[in-house]
Amino acid sequence: MAFYSEDIIQEVCDRNDIVDVIGQYVKLTRKGSSLFGLCPFHNEKTGSFSVSPSKQMYYCFGCGAGGNVLTFVREYENYSFTEAIEYLADRAGIDLPKVEMTEEEKRASDLKSRIYEINKETATFYYYQLLNSNDKKGYEYFKNKRGLTDETIKNWGLGYAGMSRNNLYAYLKNKGFKDEELNEAGLFHYSEKEGFKDKFWNRVMFPILDVNRHVIAFGGRVMGEGEPKYLNSPETRAFSKKNNLFGLYIARSTRKKFFILCEGYIDVISLHQAGFTNAVASLGTAFGQSQAYLIKKYVDEVYLAYDSDEAGIKAKLRALSILKEAGISARVIDSSPCKDPDEFVRSPEYGPVEYEKRIKEAKNGFLFSIEVLERDYDLKDPDGKTRFFKEVAGRLLSFEDELERNNYTDAVAGMYSITSESLKKMINELALKGVNTRDERPVFKSGFNQNKKDGMIEAQKLLITWLIEEEGLYEQLKEYISPEDFTSDLYKNVASQVFEQFESEGRVNPASIMNRFMDEDEQREIAGLFNARLKAVESEESKVKAIRDVLYKVKKNSFDTREDSSTDPKELMLLIEEKKKLEGYKNIPVRLR
Ligand SMILES: [Zn+2]
Structure with missing residues (x-):
């Protein structure tokens, strides 16, 4: 939630020119009054992503992503609203006032850092158990079965949760953590009867770190044949599976041009030990879209190092399509006849030198998928x-x-x-x-040849866009139209702010209107409202005609809607009278500057 006043938010936005900010991430080229580039939110080659210096907004005609400078930073960097404000304030050298948090906000924010602390203590505890307890099962597993060195164990902070189901709880209580904090950390089972019980036991433990090196969660592999083989921390305030990758905090700083994407923790650690420090893995779930965009912040290319078996091939195909969608080019590393990269780099027959060759020979992702299809x-x-x-x-x-x-x-x-x-x-x-069934990306709809409702929404969008883009148009149209003529609550709300700004300031600042809406979906819709386009309107004459058509459409719909919902005979009479003037809307004088 926002802790800052509207004025502060506005100042932060005003002092961060949207073209400069987006220009840091996207290569932009000027075309007319806007700048265009390749959309960072969907995979494209055509450059449908526009940034308007006068509106201080961005909008993608391909996927509909849009908003102001704050929205962009939130979406691109995956920041919370507050983090985005702080980032932009810092960028512009603005000192933010000390924030007044409500009790609830304070608790939430404290809790997140408390979970980081709990996890850090827990990692220390498991690491100590691995090296120092009498039970050497975990240590032997890493050393003998996985061939990890003491240095690797230390670097990754690997650990062991022994047979007891009370040790961790007792340890953390002793460190002064409260039950309600421990309950949020995802490390315990709680029941009335038994109280707190350690969730992880009889497992070797892999701490999961985010890019800022906070311990955000744990993965645990069972010793012996127990189920499930791998158990992860649940989602907590500090941990979101889909927005993190195992090993990313190291891989990001290797300055290699690509990442090696693996299936498991052990694959990553083993590859790092063999010198491939750009290896990462998804966290106990299949690789997903958010993780692809996370990767794209650092590299444009991914080498898949999944298992060689049938399940691995299916997983590769899935990952390939996700990577393609995110605009990341992909190659597939062949680890056969070994079953996975861990086995490959540790095999005396193959090993790291041979793996380096396999990387060089890695198959293009598309050609790989064709080969699989062939079967x-x-x-x-x-x-x-x-x-x-x-x-x-x-x-x-x-x-x-x-x-x-x-x-x-x-x-x-x-x-x-x-x-x-x-x-x-x-x-x-x-x-x-027209059988392009593979392309399932959303397609931008324009014009009126959709069904009636789509056409209606499109007309309202075009009207708002033109009012702010065409200088002097508002003055010419204001006697004919009001915010009440817009259908949805969101459109009414935005329209009334547009009209208000015209009345009080003579111009509109769309980016400031955007700041009144917190929800990212709403912001996206408003961005669409400010960025409508009608294809094939080139001459001034056809544009004037289009404006009259749009005004007529919006107005007629407004009358029809009110007529349908009105029960007051007097109001109905008035409506019918007014509606008679509607035909005249097709000839109202409009002059463009
Ligand atoms: Zn897009």
Whole structure:
């Protein structure tokens, strides 16, 4: 939640020009009154991401991401509202006033740092247990079964939770932590009957650190055959699985051009020990979209080092499509005949030097997926062959960039000794049929040829956008239109702020309106409201006509809605009278400057 006054928030935004801030992350090129670049929030090659210096807003015509400078920093850096304000204030050299937190806010903020402390103490405790308890099972597992050195064990802070189910609790109580804090840390089971019981026991422990080296959670692998084999801390105030990666705090500072993405903690640690310090892994769940965007902050390329078995192949295909969507290019490292990278780098037969070669020979992700696809078809059978190439053509069609598509087409043609020309012919036939089923990204809708409701919303968006973009238009239209003519509560709210700013200041500052809305989904919708586009409106004459059409549409809808909901006969009479003027809206004088 926000601790800062609206004035402070506004000052922070005013002092951080959106073009400068976004320019730090995205290469922008001027086109007319806006700047354009490749959207950092979806994978594209066309540059639908726009930044408007006059509105101090950004908007993506591809995926609909949008907002002001604060929204951008929140979304891009994954900051909370407060963190974003503090970052931008710092950037502009503004001293923020000391914040007054409510009791609840204070508790939440304290609790997060208390969980960090609890986790840190816990990591120390497990590490001590690993090295010093009489029970040497954990230490022997790491040393003998996994071949880890004492130095590696120390660097990763690896530990051991022994057979007792009370030791950790007793240790932390002794350190002065309260029950309600311990309850939030996710390290204990609590029941009325038994009280607090350690969640992790009979397991070797992997502390999970975030990029700022806070211990945010633990993963534990059971000793022997128990279930589940791996157990992780639950989500807490300090731990979000999908927004972290194991080993990232080290990998990020290696300055390598790519990360090696593994399936397990042991793979990562083993690779680091073998000198591949750019290895990371997802945290006990499948690799996801948020993690891909997290990676993209540091590198543009990922080498997949998943298991060699069938499950590993499925996981690779899934990761490949997620990486592609995030605009990260991917390669697949072959660890066969070993089952995973850990076994590979520790094998006397292969080892790190051979692994370095496998990295150099890693297969392009797309070509890998085609090879996997091939297994489902009988290429000796002419029908099977045709169906296979049709599927391949469909996948090639998903490359938006022509050069890239052609390069891949040539590569695939080479792999299967078919001519590039015949493959291209198949792609073109598919394209003409419009069967681009692979491309499931949201498509920006414009114009009025959607259904009626979409058209209505589009008209309201265009009206707001034009009012703020076309100088002098507000003065010409204000007698015809009011905030009440907008349909949803959100649009009404925004429209009334736009009208108010016009009345009091003669101009609109869209970025400041945005600051009144905390919710990121609302901000996104408002950004859409300020950035509508109508295709194929080029001449001034056609624009004037479009403005009249839009005004007519919005107004008519407003009358219809009120008519439908009105029960007062007097009001209805008035409405009908007013509605008669509607036809005149098609001829109202509009002059553009
Ligand atoms: Zn986008």
